[in-house]
Ligand SMILES: Cc1cc2nc3c(=O)[nH]c(=O)nc-3n(C[C@H](O)[C@H](O)[C@H](O)COP(=O)(O)OP(=O)(O)OC[C@H]3O[C@@H](n4cnc5c(N)ncnc54)[C@H](O)[C@@H]3O)c2cc1C
């Protein structure tokens with residue numbers, strides 16, 4: 041059992057949980073994930089580790105409440121226990137020797153883009169962040185993101201805050217202003233990652249994306265998480281979740297993530313909203 | 319005088335038409351009277367040929383003698399003294415190749431129903447278990463990776479010897495394939511859970527949600543005071559064919575399909591894990607896993623379930639009993655057919671499986687006749703779901719995170735005659751060593767490893 045020590049609502053639909061999981065906290069690295077089961081009947085759902093604190097023995101996950109497991113989790117409060125948390129799974133993000141990095145987050149994906157920016161800044165890289173949201177009301181982690189980036193650009197679809205427009209436009213604008221990056225990290229809805237990669241490919245800049253296929257075991261046993269990267273089938277749970285964005289077949293991932301959309305309405309949101317819950 | 323009838327005492331089964339649509343157990347098991355009657359067929363042979371067929375050396379004629387006398391508790395104790403999971407083995411062991419395959423009564427007629435008797439004893443005692451007493455702790459610690467039959471057996475035997483044993487299991491539930499692979503209708507999960515509870519009562523600690531290689535490395539287990547480690551991590555990653563269309567929506571590995579059903583209970587309304595509502599399902603492969611997947615698909619309500627297998631009915635590697643059950647339940651066998659591609663619709667969902675007809679040529683190294691494609695015989699098998707049941711290849715996770723742990727060409731862990739790996743103090747057994755095999759062989763390996771671990775640790779004192 042994994043006790044919740046902090047619960048914070050970041051916006052109407054996005055909730056942060058800090059969970060006691062000392063073994064995982066001691067091993068976790070940016071880019072890895074855990075598989076969570078809310079209760080005895082629950083589904084196994086992957087969530088990226090948004091933060092970890094080996095000393096406190098806790099990890100943080102940030103979830104968008106869209107039904108199913110996420111609603112079950114949202115019913116829990118501080119002091120309650122989550123039935124199962126297994127990890128840290130997947131391979132930690134490999135930054136190479138990137139010095140100038142653009143980290144792009146979309147919606148709740150910013151919750152995972154943020155620790156990447158934090159890690160990179162800690163490693164001495166210069167980081168610009170672009171964070172996209174539908175509107176002003178759902179902006180999360182603004183101060184935190186600002187603290188770990190040289191420049192933070194917030195975009196909203198409706199222009200209610202920051203720049204009006206998509207993160208792709210902002211990134212392209214930065215390129216046109218002559219900004220040089222040797223790495224782009226994009227984390228958000230699949231469709232956003234797809235379009236970011238289309239832009240960075242044009243400019244020939246290496247791009248890492250963090251994929252969110254449906255998973256079960258998270259250890260390579262079922263093959264449910266297979267994605268096509270560079271024409272080859274890869275298991276995202278053990279070989280990912282990070283991949284070279286220029287090689288990923290995003291359309292296939294979108295289709296596979298929609299496999300159960302008739303089964304559960306919330307999967308529709310996986311296609312359109314910033315959902316990162318498997 | 320023994321009962322000389324040539325046939326086993328029949329056992330009740332659910333009617334095929336009914337059971338094909340439910341997940342309740344297919345075979346219902348003997349009553350006490352039936353068990354005693356079947357026990358009469360045993361000749362109590364002096365040289366005990368049946369025992370030689372048993373990988374864990376159950377003293378078969380002895381326990382059958384007790385069943386004959388109606389002393390079921392004594393019969394159970396005899397079984398239990400060498401087999402820690404009798405309720406499981408009585409159900410899923412391929413007895414026809416083991417004890418029953420060696421039984422002298424099988425020379426003329428059917429062998430004694432040893433498996434059915436074993437199951438009867440275990441079921442009879444299920445609600446009469448006496449409190450198992452914990453042995454004196456011997457002050458030593460051992461770790462077991464994987465709570466499948468090999469790991470559980472190893473842990474159980476070590477606990478009996480007084481070891482402080484912890485089993486680390488990646489999943490949220492113990493049991494390995496017994497929990498996520500073998501379906502409810504062949505092995506009710508309540509039985510697996512009860513066997514696991516018994517082990518816990520005997521002092522075995524089980525920590526679930528612990529993916530070794532990620533949360534701890536094997537070397538870190540030593541740092542935590544474990545003096546020896548047993549790896550029973552199972553068969554590993556599912557194989558796909560490498561044909562076009564295998565990432566379409568509706569293509570599953572048998573592991574995924576069965577895990578959704580057995581472990582996650584996707585067939586129950588109160589469990590949120592989804593599974594496809596299939597109309598027509600093609601299962602590729604001819605082994606036991608393929609039969610389990612096909613029969614599960616049937617139970618989920620598919621109109622057609624096909625087994626697509628490249629050789630003929632005679633070569634099917636699955637147990638005859640399982641094939642018969644599948645046939646009775648309406649599974650359609652498309653033998654001498656091989657898939658060429660999975661074909662999708664506009665939305666990337668499976669629409670059909672393109673197959674080609676095969677014919678059998680000359681026998682290959684394995685002695686089986688080699689299937690050859692019949693040119694120009696391609697056809698489309700209409701289906702909305704394809705399940706690949708083609709076997710597994712070892713999971714590299716532990717090997718990759720453990721320096722000094724050698725694997726063979728196939729990626730299976732290399733062990734010596736004492737089940738010790740190439741890393742000192744690290745032992746292994748079960749599917750992780752042999753590749754996909756059987757529950758009882760995994761248990762046999764776990765048992766042997768427990769003895770070796772004991773000798774290893776005591777040898778260091
Ligand atoms: C569908 C199906 C049907 C079968 N039917 C039969 C049958 O009727 N009769 C029969 O005799 N055999 C049958 N088998 C084969 C039999 O189940 C296996 O041979 C047996 O379970 C192997 O036992 P094991 O202990 O080696 O591994 P497993 O049962 O595979 O258990 C391994 C365990 O280790 C865990 N694990 C793996 N890696 C790690 C890690 N890094 N850290 C922690 N834990 C880890 C896994 O989660 C798993 O729980 C069947 C197999 C399948 C798939």
Ligand code: SF4
Nearest residue numbers: 360361363368421422
């Ligand atoms: S071989 Fe058959 S008849 Fe002989 S002791 Fe064993 S079970 Fe009984």
Ligand code: FES
Nearest residue numbers: 258260262263277
């Ligand atoms: S989630 Fe099962 S193999 Fe990746």
